[in-house]
Amino acid sequence: MAPLTKRRYAKSRQRERRGHQAIVASSMDTCSQCHSAKRSHHACMVCGFYNGKEVVKIETPKKKST
Numbered sequence: 490m491a492p493l494t495k496r497r498y499a500k501s502r503q504r505e506r507r508g509h510q511a512i513v514a515s516s517m518d519t520c521s522q523c524h525s526a527k528r529s530h531h532a533c534m535v536c537g538f539y540n541g542k543e544v545v546k547i548e549t550p551k552k553k554s555t
């Protein structure tokens with residue numbers, strides 16, 4: 490049998506709890522290599538550099554020959 494709560498939560502109590510659940514946008518930084526916007530403490534999604542070193546190989550999609 491599923492557990493049942495003894496008392497209902499007042500709407501204000503529920504809102505008090507959910508007042509702490511807001512989603513915050515992650516802070517953005519600029520890449521020192523290509524100066525594009527990147528997430529702080531993450532490798533750059535554009536050039537793959539982190540702390541002046543290339544840590545991720547970014548593969549550019551090859552153009553389809555027509």
Ligand SMILES: [Zn+2]
Binds near residue numbers: 520
């Ligand atoms: Zn970059």
